[in-house]
Amino acid sequence: MHRHHTAAALLALALVAGCASRTVPSSTYAQLGGAAGVEGIVDDLLNAIVDDERINQQFANADILRLREKLIERICAESDGPCTYTGLTMEESHAGRHITDAQFNALVEDLIQVMTARGIPVRAQNRLLLRLAPMHGDIVTP
Template sequence: MNRLAFALPMLLLAACATTPRISLYEQFGGQAGVEALVEELLVRILEDERINAGFVETDLVNLNDRLVEQICVELGGPCTYTGRSMAESHAGLGITEADFNALVEDLQDAMDARGIPFRAQNQLLRRLAPMHRDIVSP
């Protein structure tokens, strides 16, 4: 067997084994990336006529801070979420499936605008999906 034919695959395997894996948090740009994403998301929410009326009475500074914490935690970043549970935060708000879907669309558009890789977007959405039951009114 040709030594080169044997050595090349071994070199490629060794290179793959030593390539550092980029965390999901890093794929989103770390803390600065999460903060920029949340800012982009909030702008989109406030411009979205389907759901912006639901945010008129909202403390946007607090919402921004809690979203940054929450997304950071979901991405595996070095953060702690200090807000209320999703059930407590959304109780009595009458959020519909359409409202929820509109916000998810705004989040996807914000991630696209920030250049976040599609696979990383899906990983975040998969981590956030279980919150649906605590957000949407029955």
């Protein structure tokens, strides 16, 4: 009987240890890969934008280095990372650009494709998109 208790205890300990080693990072920021991950997402997104004829004209005159910096800040902050967004409001930065729902959706599609290609878990993607979605009203021209 003593052997069964010992075997059961060892099995329980092995299961707990196995579960502990498979824990998923708790924050969205961590699941995006931290600072390096967010920078990689933004770099890949900027490359996707250049190739996306649905939206690349909206970025033709953009200061790409500043855009990169502010996108990194925004994604970092919205994913509960250690950043503070210091750019213009979405309304200010998109005023007069006449961005359509289709263009907004194209950018979101590009972001999803980038995160998927980088292996970001779907739950983390959804949490980030949920935080970004309210900006739609300040970006799209009615």
